Amino acid sequence: xxxxxxxxxxxxxxxxxxxxxxxxxxxxxxxxxxxxxxxxxxxxxxxxxxxxxxxxxxxxxxxxxxxxxxxxxxxxxxxxxxxxxxxxxxxxxxxxxxxxx
Numbered sequence: 503x504x505x506x507x508x509x510x511x512x513x514x515x516x517x518x519x520x521x522x523x524x525x526x527x528x529x530x531x532x533x534x535x536x537x538x539x540x541x542x543x544x545x546x547x548x549x550x551x552x553x554x555x556x557x558x559x560x561x562x563x564x565x566x567x568x569x570x571x572x573x574x575x576x577x578x579x580x581x582x583x584x585x586x587x588x589x590x591x592x593x594x595x596x597x598x599x600x601x602x603x
Contacts, residue, residue: 521587521590521591524587525584525587525591528580528583528584528587529584531580532577532580532581532584535573535576535577535580539569539573542569542573543566543569545565546562546565546566549562
């Protein structure tokens with residue numbers, strides 16, 4: 503053995519290419535987006551309905567449509583990012599002679 507220090511325990515570090523790592527994180531974000539949207543849509547159920555601090559229904563509707571618009575915009579951004587990464591990854595894979603996925 504040529505190692506000077508004590509032997510390393512556990513799994514060796516895994517090297518992931520930067521593009522595949524980023525692509526996986528974007529896919530993870532796309533998978534989590536519906537759950538985040540659901541939680542944001544459930545927030546009005548926690549608002550008070552009685553007393554002076556009650557939230558107006560018009561404010562609740564504006565909130566729901568605002569969340570909906572943000573979800574649509576977020577899904578569009580994630581979709582565009584995934585499409586761009588697929589194009590870039592596809593051209594790199596073709597240059598190497600392999601498949602994109």
